[in-house]
Amino acid sequence: MNSHVKIASGAADLSRRSFLVGSAATGLVLGYAAVPGLDRALAAPSNFEPSTWYSIAPDGIVTVTCGKADMGQHIASTMAQMVAEELGANWKDMRVQLASNDPKFNDPVLGAQITGGSWSTMMNFDAMSRAGAAGRIALTEAAASVMGVPAAELVVRDSVISHPKSKKSMSFADIVKSGKATKTFTPDELKAIKLKTPDQYTLIGVSVPQLDIPSKTNGTAKYGIDVMLPGMVYGRVVTPPVRFGATVKSVDDSAAKKVPGFIKTVVLDDKTGSTSGWVVAVASTYAGAKKAADALKIAYDNGPNAKLSSESLLSEAKRLQALDDSGQFFVKDGDTAAAFGTAAKVMEAEYTTNINIHAPLEPMNAVAEFKGDILHIYSGNQFATRTGQIAAAVAGIDPKYVVMHQMWLGGGFGRRLDADMMIPAVQAAKAVGKPVKIIYSRENDMTMDYSRPLTYQKVKAGLDADGKLIALNHDVVSAWPTARWGIPDFLTPSVDKKGPLDSFTVNGADFFYTVPNHQVRAIKNEMAHNATPSGQLRSVAPGWTFWAVESMIDELAHASGKDPALFRIELLDGKGKNDGGAQRLRNTLLAAMGLAGYGTGKLPEGEGMGVACVSSQERASASWTACVAHVAVAPSGEVKVKKLTVATDVGMQVHPDNIRAQVEGAALWGLSLAMYEKATLKDGGIEQTNFDTYTPLRMSQMPEVAVNVIANGDKPTGVGEPAVTVIAPALGNAIFNACGARLRALPITADAVRAAMKA
Amino acid sequence: MPNLTINGRNMSVEAAGDTPLLWVIREQLQMTGTKFGCGAGLCGACTIHLNGEAVRSCQTSVSEAVGKKITTIEGLSAKGDHPLQKAWITEQVPQCGYCQSGQIMQAAALLSRNSNPTRDEVVAHMDGNLCRCMTYSRIQKAIMRAASEMRTASNAGTERRST
Incomplete structure (x- = not known):
């Protein structure tokens, strides 16, 4: 249950910084004071050097500096969109540029320049909105003084400030050229700015053309x-x-x-x-x-490490899991040992995932x-x-x-x-x-990847006589990708006070189901950690924890004779700490079920539907996501994915089309990891060296994907990762529904399905 | 020193004949729209046209390209306004964008000889081009949109000529 990390506490705290609007040779520059607490006297335009979040040139072009890495999620464009909304700029006037590593461009919440966790929009929304609003206020006051009219009577729209009564107007360009727009906002003044309410939005919620896309169609974007x-x-x-x-x-x-x-x-x-x-x-x-x-x-x-293989990493994981004193607890609710003693039925299962390689196309x-x-x-x-x-x-x-x-x-x-x-x-x-x-050659890139680690998970669950889930033990054994960084602030204290753990190996296991007795243990596989230094691969831990949790929940539903979707809905009762999140996840699952026609008709022989629902990425930053997978399984074990129906509750949509693009890409990543991507270690080396043996999904393997976005007006959540994590378990559960084969290892292969049919 | 014809211009390059064309285009001539992805003809990021046919420039040597017409993404259209490039913007295809020059060049070779492809023909033609962001459905939509625009334009052209 980690809350957000903060690397350099205080340094980035915008609540103690002034916001400055001042003239420079290049036009108007707007940003937070570089020094916390900088007062008005020091903020004279002649000597201030703010962290320039954006500037307005004499021709009216607004350039937003993005301190985030843009890897296709169009975050630079999204930052510009948040500024433009409050600033009142015309989208055609907006440009973006990428920041250097100067600390003044650090994330306002994280205190560093790091892009990941699907955090960016969520954590920058308030600061970027306030920056935009501050700019509008400064421009408006300058326009009022030039026009000789009260600022309150001015209207800002599409980079023009007009006075309807007198029919006077000035463009942003005119105001910048006037040199009058100089203003300092104290931290309190900045905080007091009333931001727009969603009904006043003209840009947020609109799929404006992404600013980086043209350069990515004519070869001019510079990587x-x-x-x-x-x-x-x-x-x-x-x-x-x-x-x-x-x-x-x-x-x-x-x-x-x-x-x-x-x-x-x-x-x-x-x-x-x-x-x-x-x-x-x-x-x-x-x-x-x-x-x-x-x-x-x-x-x-x-x-x-020269003699190690995937097999040795897996057997070491099993050895560690069997030890009572291994690892540290991430969740420890109730008393699972006592509850297993009273359970009517106890089930155990092992779930594994293989090594996966990022393989971005730019080596x-x-x-x-x-x-x-x-x-x-x-x-x-x-x-x-x-x-x-x-x-x-x-x-x-x-x-x-x-x-x-x-x-x-x-x-x-x-x-x-x-x-x-x-x-x-x-x-x-x-x-x-x-x-x-x-x-790097592609071979360098693949064999030296900071891979998604091989994982081994053991889940033990107890049902009472009514088929109700009363106890769950979940052990997660893997290399620890984030511990490798050696930055203590990225680790999470264990609930049993046995020292910090890498929550980026267990996130997701702290789900929103109500299970009175629940333990999650994070166990570091030191052998794997040393032999296969691991990294954060799109969605990180929820990419494996939900594979185990959502498969086991399905197994439990079948054991208790209940429909797997309805079994989940019962567990999402929103009691205690799960209040709020559980209901949103339940609603999202119901939406996906409805859209997929789950349970509404009999499917042909050999076809099946499976569900899964997740609260990825972290409990504190969840996007509520559910999937209904529809598959057809041949007697040979060959699986054809007919359709993936994904529903996701993202709070607020800043850019609906981009959310759909991200969720669809993430869902196909989930499918690719679930069925097509597998790396193996042999003699200490990664065996796959190029796209002939490590084989991400291609166009011909793409099923129909239906994406449905729920936006209930809450603060925006991340969209680039959660859908990755929901696909594998939904597919595994659909295969079971189609042919009775239960899969517990990723990736799912035809051989494994055929073998499981006979089991 | 081999002479190459790239995007309609004659260029003399300093490279051994067995050098992959990709590196000459990118690093020597600094036309970086053509991308390096795998070096083995497995991903399609380096796709260019040789006499109008889509080829992998990482698998094409300089000597193979001598005397042929080389087209890169920079030369596909005068102002980045080939129907495919326009459709790529309308459908907002690119995410990271790294594979997209290769995708567009691959698709352009298809549309130049078949402006009315079926979905299956598009898939068969494009399957060698990886998109790690998995923008495949938008790539398909954009190709269909561009094909339709090209048919409309060519019909209009025919009508104009006939009157």
């Missing part, structure tokens, strides 16, 4: 891989056969030296522990660097350049704050001398929270004294 610097050379990474733990014994680059344009071989010295045993071949062109890399003869000590890359005292790095990254620190560490300089230039991300999915790509770029740039662009 990290597209960065070109004068004098830049190229580095090709050579990675060892094991995922982690190797060291380089020797490098013979005599053959590489014969490659035209070859510059140098660099063996990485990485004290951050991000990489192990990596070598970079540097040459004047990328093709040359590849040839040189291919010509290197490297001898490795493959280290302590990892970075450009590093030392220029004077400053290390410039160019990349698309989700965690600029930590990434800048890691780049500084491997360069041996203070992090304040690192400037990270944010680029568009060719897919993130959590992969670009990490900083490994900075290490070869920085050390190669240092070694050759020139800017170096590193581009």
Whole structure:
């Protein structure tokens, strides 16, 4: 039950900062004072340097600076939309730019630059809205003074401020050019601004054209891989056969030296522990660097993980789970041991998921350049704050001398929270004294992914004589992706006070069903943690915890002779701590059932429907999401997904079309992970190296997806991830409904379905 | 030094004949709209046209391209207004956008010879192009919209000519 993390408490607290509107050479700049508590006297336009959240140029163009990584969720455009609504700007005048890693662009709630958790809209809505409103007030007062009319009689619409009585009007451009719009809002004044109510919205809730899309249809959008610097050379990474733990014994680059344009071989010295045993071949062109890399003869000590496989990680997980004193408790309600003693029926089941790879289509890359005292790095990254620190560490300089230039991300999915790509770029740039662009090969990218970890979950459940769920024990064994960061604030205290746990391995297990006796144990698989350093893959823990929970709930419903959907609705009674959330989840499930025609007719032989409902991402930031999956299963075990009906309650829709795009993409990700994506470890290395063996869903595998968005007017919640987590269990449950085969391992294969039919 | 004809311009490049065309286009000529995804012809991000046919530039050597007409996303239309590019905006297709140059180039090769494809023909033609954001349904819709616009335009053109 973690609440939101806060990395640098206080530093980003906007409630103590003034908001400044002032003139600069480039037009009007608007933003929060860089120093908390900066008072009016200090805020004279001549000497203020606010964190510029947006600016208005003399031609009326409004440019919003986005401190979030934009990986296709169009968050930059959404930030502009929130500002434009309160500012009263015409959408045609809006532009976006991406921020650097300067702390002044930190997230107002999180206190750092990090993009993930489907948090961005939710956490920035208030601050961006107030910033927009403050700008409108400053412009209005300036217009009033120029026109000589009372500010209260002015109307702001589409970048024009008009006075209906006198028919006078001024455009934002005119006001900026007048130089009159200068104002400082104290924290209290800012807080007192009355924001629009939803009935006054003209832009929020409207699917305005995304500002980044045109550049993504004509090749002009610049991603990290597209960065070109004068004098830049190229580095090709050579990675060892094991995922982690190797060291380089020797490098013979005599053959590489014969490659035209070859510059140098660099063996990485990485004290951050991000990489192990990596070598970079540097040459004047990328093709040359590849040839040189291919010509290197490297001898490795493959280290302590060289004999490990997926099988060994799984058996270690089972060993740990069987120990009474393993792990720490994330949930400990009631007394499950006593309740199992009184239960009429006790069921146990094991659920597993395999290793999964992010594989964004833009392979990892970075450009590093030392220029004077400053290390410039160019990349698309989700965690600029930590990434800048890691780049500084491997360069041996203070992090304040690192400037990270944010680029568009060719897919993130959590992969670009990490900083490994900075290490070869920085050390190669240092070694050759020139800017170096590193581009991972797809093989580097896949075998060195911070993968979704292999997980093993054991669930034990007790039903009373009426078939009511009275006790549930849920053990989750995995590598700990977030613990790897070494940032204490990202960990969560355990309820049994056995030290912090990585809640990003158990989120979701703290569901909204009312179960009086409920325990969730987070167990770190140290062997997997060391051999397969794991990361945050789109939706993180709910991607596996709900696979276990929602499959088990189905198994329990069948054991008690109840319809699986109605069994869930009974458990979503909204009692105690579940009040509010449970009812929203119940309503969402009912919506999905209704839209899918669940239970309204008899399906043909071999077809089935299954349901699942989730409160992903975190309990504190849930988007209520339900799915009805409709499948046809052949006697061979081949599964055809006929339709996925997804309903999701997102509170408020800032951009309805974008929400649909995100939810549909997330649902197809869920399907891809459930049926098509599987990575395996052998001899310490990831076996899959490219898209021939690691096979995300393609167009021909896409089923009909019906997305239904519920917006009840509450604050906006995240939309990029929750639908990922609801698909696998809905599919597993649909397959059971179709043919009686119960699947407990992801991905689901035809062989596994056929085997389970016979069981 | 090989001579290449790219987007109607003659360009002399400094590269060995076996260099993948992709790297010459992207890093040497700095036309970065064509993307690197897999280096193995498995994802379609690097799709360009060679004499009007969609090919994977990571699997095409410079010497294979000599004497042929190379078209990249930058040269597909004069102002980014090919019917497919317009349809991509209308349908708001891209998410991260990284695969979309390749998707558009792949689709353009289909529509240039068949402006009335069925859904199955679209799927068969596009199945080699991965979209990790999974924007497939919008890609399909945009291709159908562009095809329809191209048919309308060509009918109108025919009518004008006949009068």
